[in-house]
Amino acid sequence: MSRVSEETTAGASGLGYDAILLASFGGPEGQDDVIPFLRNVTAGRGIPDERLEEVATHYRANGGVSPINEQNRDLLAALEGEIAGRDWHLPLYWGNRNWDPYLPETLQQMHDDGHRRVLMLVTSAYAGYSSCCQYREDIDRGLEKTGLTGSLEIVKIPQFFHDRAFIAPFQEALATGIRDVRAQLAAKGEPDAQPKIVFVTHSIPTAIAEAQGPDHVKEEYGTDAYSAQHEAVARTLMRTVPEAAGLEHTLVFQSRSGAPSTPWLEPDINDAIEEYAAAGTRAVVVMPIGFVSDHMEVKWDLDTEARDTAAELDLAFHRAPTPGTHAAFVSGLVDIVAGQFAGARSPEQGTQEVPGKWGDICCVTGCRPRLTARSGSGRPAGADAGSPAPGSESR
Numbered sequence: 001m002s003r004v005s006e007e008t009t010a011g012a013s014g015l016g017y018d019a020i021l022l023a024s025f026g027g028p029e030g031q032d033d034v035i036p037f038l039r040n041v042t043a044g045r046g047i048p049d050e051r052l053e054e055v056a057t058h059y060r061a062n063g064g065v066s067p068i069n070e071q072n073r074d075l076l077a078a079l080e081g082e083i084a085g086r087d088w089h090l091p092l093y094w095g096n097r098n099w100d101p102y103l104p105e106t107l108q109q110m111h112d113d114g115h116r117r118v119l120m121l122v123t124s125a126y127a128g129y130s131s132c133c134q135y136r137e138d139i140d141r142g143l144e145k146t147g148l149t150g151s152l153e154i155v156k157i158p159q160f161f162h163d164r165a166f167i168a169p170f171q172e173a174l175a176t177g178i179r180d181v182r183a184q185l186a187a188k189g190e191p192d193a194q195p196k197i198v199f200v201t202h203s204i205p206t207a208i209a210e211a212q213g214p215d216h217v218k219e220e221y222g223t224d225a226y227s228a229q230h231e232a233v234a235r236t237l238m239r240t241v242p243e244a245a246g247l248e249h250t251l252v253f254q255s256r257s258g259a260p261s262t263p264w265l266e267p268d269i270n271d272a273i274e275e276y277a278a279a280g281t282r283a284v285v286v287m288p289i290g291f292v293s294d295h296m297e298v299k300w301d302l303d304t305e306a307r308d309t310a311a312e313l314d315l316a317f318h319r320a321p322t323p324g325t326h327a328a329f330v331s332g333l334v335d336i337v338a339g340q341f342a343g344a345r346s347p348e349q350g351t352q353e354v355p356g357k358w359g360d361i362c363c364v365t366g367c368r369p370r371l372t373a374r375s376g377s378g379r380p381a382g383a384d385a386g387s388p389a390p391g392s393e394s395r
């Protein structure tokens with residue numbers, strides 16, 4: 001286990017941690033990077049070649065560059081500013097799962113710099129295999145690869161989809177989006193048409209979604225935990241944004257991949273927009289609540305494909321921004337970090353905006369963190385049945 005004693009790790013900062021690690025997905029920075037990046041992402045997962053070629057064109061059309069790295073650099077700079085303002089003197093590091101700077105190199109660097117206990121913030125707000133477990137697995141693998149297992153402790157901040165940090169920027173974005181499509185409708189001579197609010201997230205295979213617990217969430221919400229989190233976010237936004245009163249909303253999915261024969265969560269956003277148009281909808285506000293930044297999948301699937309679909313059907317269309325470097329997101333994330341310093345025992349803190357007893361639901365099945373999974377809530381989280389309670393021995 002990554003057992004590091006308190007004495008050596010109280011942290012020079014006096015906060016219990018030596019540094020903060022921003023962990024992200026990573027993306028290509030030029031045409032030559034595109035295929036190696038896609039191979040990293042899909043290593044061993046049998047994504048059909050046709051799908052890789054198709055995804056490559058999304059990057060190729062943008063010069064082979066994903067916007068995600070630039071967005072993470074911006075986020076790092078913003079976080080640095082906010083942290084400096086709180087007088088913490090905590091260095092911030094950046095590591096990616098799929099592209100340079102790779103997590104193992106960052107782990108090594110942090111250790112070389114003398115850090116032993118690091119708080120990890122992931123650029124993904126929800127519980128789920130891709131958004132949470134895979135980060136834990138890659139940290140474990142990175143520690144193994146660098147031989148740092150046991151001498152560097154990484155503590156992951158719990159998922160924050162329900163926190164004010166994540167919700168506040170979307171509240172503002174939803175109000176702005178509704179005003180924008182209303183103006184578009186008025187300009188088209190359709191001032192009485194009511195926009196439909198289309199919340200969208202990344203599709204995942206239904207089998208993976210259904211396997212994701214915990215059971216109390218499935219029972220309470222009557223759906224898989226992945227969908228339940230998004231539906232709860234959508235309902236909170238509808239309830240708290242005055243402009244949305246009386247409007248209809250829905251949750252749809254984007255960026256399906258995998259084999260066509262494997263069922264993924266549906267409906268696809270383009271099919272859904274067609275269906276709404278056929279039923280008389282004249283405007284859509286697209287809310288990308290699945291993502292923290294406007295990365296490639298947002299730009300391509302929403303700003304290109306979904307926008308085209310809406311245009312063909314003559315619908316008014318607005319794609320709302322993701323939190324990105326919104327001031328409320330940045331300061332809210334740093335508040336979450338502060339909560340971890342303060343020894344937060346539960347992710348359900350004072351800044352929870354989305355009601356519900358979510359617990360720390362990184363994932364229940366499919367997650368194989370062997371070494372580092374203590375997520376900061378003070379109890380083992382997302383442990384697979386059959387694997388040792390991760391991190392329960394680490395403090």
Ligand SMILES: CC1=C(CCC(=O)O)c2cc3nc(cc4[nH]c(cc5[nH]c(cc1n2)c(C)c5CCC(=O)O)c(CCC(=O)O)c4C)C(CCC(=O)O)=C3C
Nearest residue numbers: 025027041042055066068124130131202204257295296297
């Ligand atoms: C739930 C989820 C999130 C949201 C959580 C989060 O935000 O982390 C997310 C984010 C992202 N996914 C990204 C890119 C890709 N995802 C792929 C493939 C897949 N994603 C999946 C799920 C998710 N993915 C799944 C079930 C697959 C297929 C199987 C697999 O491979 O496990 C593929 C392979 C080709 C393809 O099939 O599309 C690519 C290139 C980028 C970077 C974009 C950029 O470069 O700006 C980001 C932020």
Ligand SMILES: [Fe+2]
Nearest residue numbers: 130202255297
């Ligand atoms: Fe993905």
